[in-house]
């Protein structure tokens with residue numbers, strides 16, 4: 026039976042997804058008062074205390090108020106485990122639930138994108154966009170911007186045990202680095218974070234809130250975009266559902282898909298844009314053959330090694346005592362500092378799994394806390410987590426619609442560790458983590474390996490344990506990749522190949538995953554996209 030359609034006015038641009046990229050686009054495009062923009066978000070407002078208190082990260086993931094609550098399929102490389110796959114479903118998207126680490130990646134990542142034929146995406150080209158939105162605590166310089174919407178702060182607490190890891194790493198040639206974000210991130214240091222005065226700084230606060238007073242911006246929340254409206258190869262609008270009612274809205278200039286690396290390909294497929302076989306298997310009529318949609322999924326897999334320590338303060342012991350908890354809460358209430366202001370990962374190391382490499386391929390996130398697995402209670406003894414991920418995995422997966430029902434989550438198939446090289450790097454990474462923890466500097470803490478456990482020493486045994494403990498570090502990208510080969514979905518101006526008036530602007534356009542965390546690269550992508558759109562490029 027045909028449903029009655031609400032018609033929702035006319036706009037120049039309709040942006041799907043008020044996440045990281047969507048908030049940036051909404052702000053930049055409405056700077057021109059003559060440009061009418063509608064921003065559609067499936068989640069609700071970010072007016073929720075756990076979004077803003079940094080440690081609230083732990084309560085935002087796995088919480089349907091803020092998380093899409095998706096899961097991967099059972100992964101063969103992870104001994105058949107299916108992983109929880111958090112994605113922000115709230116204004117600000119993933120920046121409302123993420124670990125707040127400010128990281129750009131390596132100059133070589135972007136130069137690599139340019140070498141693939143994506144003109145205008147080399148490091149020298151993208152650096153001005155990173156700087157444009159930045160408000161760096163140390164002020165402006167050749168590598169950093171000041172006065173922008175994207176706040177970058179120093180963390181407000183340090184831990185002796187993490188300082189000892191930094192000292193210890195020197196014994197293995199891993200030296201402290203003053204700035205992880207100048208194009209070369211090799212070395213160790215305390216992460217800079219997207220916070221202000223000890224409070225999370227998400228894309229909604231930075232970019233959306235200042236634009237809300239503009240009369241040319243309208244935001245609808247709790248509105249699920251079901252599909253795009255395509256007429257004769259031209260994308261003319263969007264169909265979305267809100268409180269059970271269907272609406273159609275027209276975009277006179279363009280539709281900008283910014284629903285993230287999992288939901289952007291899903292929306293394209295629901296609109297009949299994708300691999301004909303995949304679409305017909307789900308009973309979706311093919312509107313446009315685009316074989317790369319949903320392919321090329323890349324993610325960083327973190328291997329969380331855990332070391333018990335003695336005589337060190339860690340969050341485990343502080344949090345497990347009622348007095349400690351109360352003190353932590355009081356400290357945050359009074360000074361916006363202490364463990365509640367804490368990004369989950371505070372300290373990082375970028376190293377090479379093989380010294381002959383040109384740039385680091387391993388990122389360590391070292392945390393003064395530990396659990397058996399993410400989401401579990403903290404261990405009752407003092408311990409640290411030395412999580413390590415391969416920054417440039419060769420394993421590639423996919424994400425595809427599972428049915429015609431837009432409410433159903435897609436099949437997420439990362440194929441972790443399916444490439445032989447990734448298995449070699451994983452073994453090497455665990456061995457390197459163990460080596461760092463043998464540093465003389467750390468001996469006073471008597472580190473004892475808990476995970477994967479010292480008994481697992483052969484390559485095969487380590488790999489088996491990696492399969493048991495490794496999990497996503499939440500960086501899916503690449504599923505609508507930019508490029509000009511037949512598997513590319515968008516061109517270097519982010520327009521979808523073969524269709525008019527549609528761009529994709531989010532983590533899905535990365536042709537290759539960056540060697541670092543992915544939020545700020547997405548902010549940069551949206552800054553650059555907005556500039557291209559406004560210049561008519």
Ligand SMILES: Cc1cc2nc3c(=O)[nH]c(=O)nc-3n(C[C@H](O)[C@H](O)[C@H](O)COP(=O)(O)OP(=O)(O)OC[C@H]3O[C@@H](n4cnc5c(N)ncnc54)[C@H](O)[C@@H]3O)c2cc1C
Pocket residue numbers: 041042043044045046047065066067068086111112113114115116117118119120122123124125126127128248249250251283284285286288289292498499500501530531532533542543544545547
């Ligand atoms: C738990 C976690 C920790 C992380 N930690 C870090 C970190 O410390 N540092 C870092 O740099 N990166 C981190 N990341 C990764 C980073 O945050 C993301 O890569 C990046 O923010 C993604 O931006 P995006 O614009 O592509 O997607 P998103 O920010 O996810 O935005 C997509 C938006 O679209 C909306 N949407 C989706 N489908 C629809 C639909 N059908 N209709 C309407 N709206 C829709 C979503 O609700 C969401 O708001 C983390 C991610 C997570 C989940």
